[in-house]
Structure formats: C-alpha cells, structure tokens
Amino acid sequence: MISLTLPEHELDLEATLFSGQLFRWQRQDDGWLTGYVGTQRLCLRQTESTLELAETDEATVRHFLRLDELALGEQARRWSASDPLFASAWKRQPGLRLLRQDPHECFFSFLCASVAPIARISKMLQAVCEEASGEPLGPFPSLEALLTLRESQLRARGLGFRAERVVAAARKLAEKPDGWLDSLRGKPLAEIESELTPFPGIGRKIADCIALFSLDADAAVPVDTHIWRIAKTHYAPELRDASLTPANYERAASAFQRKFGPYAGWAQQTLFYQQAVK
DNA sequence: CAGGTC
C-alpha cells in the first residue's frame, strides 16, 4: 500500500467521487472507495490529510486526481476573497476537485444524464454495463460491446428516451477513427463543443460536461438548471427574467468565466455541489 | 420533479 500526504483542503476524496462528475464508484464496507479509470481498477481511501492507494500505482492516481496541476487550496482562497458565495460553498465543502475521467465512459455517462437525478443515472449506467458486458460493476464496456445493445433492451432497463440516443451515438462514434475521442483532450473548448454536439443526445450542456470532466477543458461551465439559477441570482442579474436559450447559456457561462477565470469549471463544481448534491 | 435535447 502507498500513502500520500496532501496539503490541507487539497482533496476531499469522498465528496469529489460522489459530486456528480462520475456515477459508478462504490463504497466498500471497510472504508475503501473503488472504481475504474478505463480498464484500470483504482482502490483509494482518505483519512484526514493522508491518501492511501491499494492495488493502484501512484502515477495513475495523480493523473486521475490531477494532483500536480492545480493547487486547489490556494486557488480557492483567492476565489473566496473575491466572491462571498464561493467562500460559503467552499467553507461548507472544501477539497472538491475535478477528475480526469476516461472520455469514453464520460461520454456515455452524460448521454444518460439528461433530466435525471444522480441516483438514477448510476442505476442506468449499471444497467448499460450489465447488458453490454454482463458485469454491472466492472470496467465500462468497450464501444464494440456497446454496439451490441438494442434500444428495446435499454428501454426495458429504464433508460427511457435516452435508450435511442445511446444506441445512435454509439453507432456514430464507431464511424470515427480509433482514439478520436481521446484526441479531443486539450483542444480549445469551442472546438470540443462543435465536435460533440452533432451527436444525437449531446447538446451544449452535455458537451461541456464531457469537456470539463474528461478532456481538460477547465474553463467549461455546464449550465444546467442549478448553475442557471446561480448565474441569474449572483453573476448575471440582467438574466433574472430570462429563459435558458442558447444565447443566454453563453451569457451565463461567460459570467462564471469572467468571475473565476481559466479554472471556472472547478469553481462551478463547488457551487453546483452545494446547490444540487448537498 | 429531476445536472436537456431535438
């Protein structure tokens, strides 16, 4: 087993893994948290400022948790000084990081996430895994395995209108060259959005989720119903009586980006958590 | 009524 010591408030593992960024991590009875990044299984546990790793190499964990890329505690201090709303959200829940997910799993996860609460998204993804690979809690199924799924099968497992989108998006993804999704990592956000939104079921909000949670687009602000309400109340009061049109989506996201800068997506996650998860 | 999309 490996132990890492982290600066205070740099990571709250439990909150991070269950903040609605990803949906398939499991709490074990002995306090360990387990999940997959691609085909690799991770086994993590945090006690105060110590992060323990089992069955897992340190480099993989640092990459997944993005530990060497942003000193979150310092950044949060600056955001707190300039914004009371962030300050109170961070005080209630410090250490909420963004993760670097596998883009493939992230793509299908958020395709299933439209107008569904987190608990239901988890159930739907477990059903997708079971149908595609026979393992509800195993590594996320490959594209080849997902291509065997039928809409009727997924509807029977409770995906509702998302069933058709999952099947169609998998077919479209199969037309792209190998590694295409991974190749979007690090590209400009606008380019990622224009590559992803042509897929059935992926509008700008879901494209921004995939970009932020798996493709290193740290400035992305997925404007869902919660973030929209926060934007109207705190950062873009001129939108108070407006509805969430594409133009207003842009205005809301821009308001966050003006306030929080190139890591606006990280700030967004702490504010989202307070509003939607806790 | 829920982290939208077409």
Add this chain to the structure above:
DNA sequence: TCTGG
C-alpha cells in the same frame, strides 16, 4: 419526451 426515487 421516459420514468423512478
């Protein structure tokens, strides 16, 4: 629009 928590 689907549907379950």
